[in-house]
Amino acid sequence: MATVGKVIKCKAAVAWEANKPLVIEEIEVDVPHVNEIRIKIIATGVCHTDLYHLFEGKHKEGFPVVLGHEGAGIVESVGPGVTEFQPGDTVIPLFISQCGECRFCQSPKTNQCEKGWANGSHDVMSPPETRFTCKGKKVLQFMGTSTFSQYTVVNQIAVAKIDPSAPLDTVCLLGCGVCTGFGAAVNTAKVEPGSTCAVFGLGAVGLAAVMGCHSAGAKRIIAVDLNPDKFEKAKVFGATDFVNPNDHSEPISQVLSKMTNGGVDFSLECVGNVGVMRAALEACHKGWGTSVIIGVAAAGQEISTRPFQLVTGRTWKGTAFGGYKSVESVPKLVEEYMNKRLKVDEFVTHTLPFEKIDDGFDLMRAGKCIRVVLNY
Ligand SMILES: NC(=O)c1ccc[n+]([C@@H]2O[C@H](COP(=O)([O-])OP(=O)(O)OC[C@H]3O[C@@H](n4cnc5c(N)ncnc54)[C@H](O)[C@@H]3O)[C@@H](O)[C@H]2O)c1
């Protein structure tokens, strides 16, 4: 390819500062360094975590940045030391790496990996690690991925090679939202057949959690959202009951407790609100109820509950990327989708050209979409 070994000039949506619309700019994408892969992004979803960084996270240092972490594309070129990938491979970049060697990767108990980009500083890579430049300035990469760019550079331990016949404008959602919610139910909560579940927040993550509860054999799945427009979609994924907290004067945990004769067996928080996290825990049944936190809460917020809630046998857990070990699991989930055992198309409510990315953000903020997919 004519671009191999050269800096690529391409379009990207740059977030210059917090709380401002993204700007489509021409950026320069460096060649892949040792162990890195340069990927041509074909399609990307917009996740609430992108919105969170721009509007809710209040991290003034995390800019300028190229957001996006739910993409799919084709390998353009590889850096020195990369042997498992070649130009032309179909891939999904991953915000959780799987090096296969660290103490986390060696443990079956977790999908965290200590070799990844995540260095604790506001979801962005440090300036020396980023391969983007715009107008002479280093532009940061988000969650090790940055899929809101025509080309991006990702470490090989954070790339999944997938079936080349998979449609990239849908399987891109396996880069975050669908795996996150589905895995939270099946891997982290370990939902049991015949159980009663409650899912708080019916965005893509919550709906995928509903789908996970359904696939695990839950007999009752209570879908909770302030936006009643989401209930119709929740039915598609297997929800059996629908509750809008605004329709009730008493706290939602009590509403659910009454509906279920003492509480649900499993609850999943897919909103990112510490009050909802507490309600989700307290809606669980005494003795065995398990609540999983998936949502990302606003900066500085803390969770609380009375210790008695846990002393009497409830369990509080959390999960990133649905507990999936990323490199090995994403190709399998793509296969599940290709074999029609996993719904993905149903999450896509809007498809827009990349240039309309700000409209995608507006749709999500207004609660008018499940997932917007941007095509390059
Ligand atoms: N842990 C992870 O790995 C991970 C990965 C992806 C996303 N997330 C987080 O998961 C959350 C959901 O992401 P999404 O993309 O589905 O978001 P979304 O904005 O599409 O959906 C959120 C839903 O929550 C509903 N909601 C808001 N307040 C509520 C309340 N008080 N009670 C009930 N419902 C309420 C909204 O109406 C909306 O339907 C976000 O916090 C996101 O940052 C976490």
Ligand SMILES: [Zn+2]
């Ligand atoms: Zn996400």
Ligand SMILES: [Zn+2]
């Ligand atoms: Zn590792």
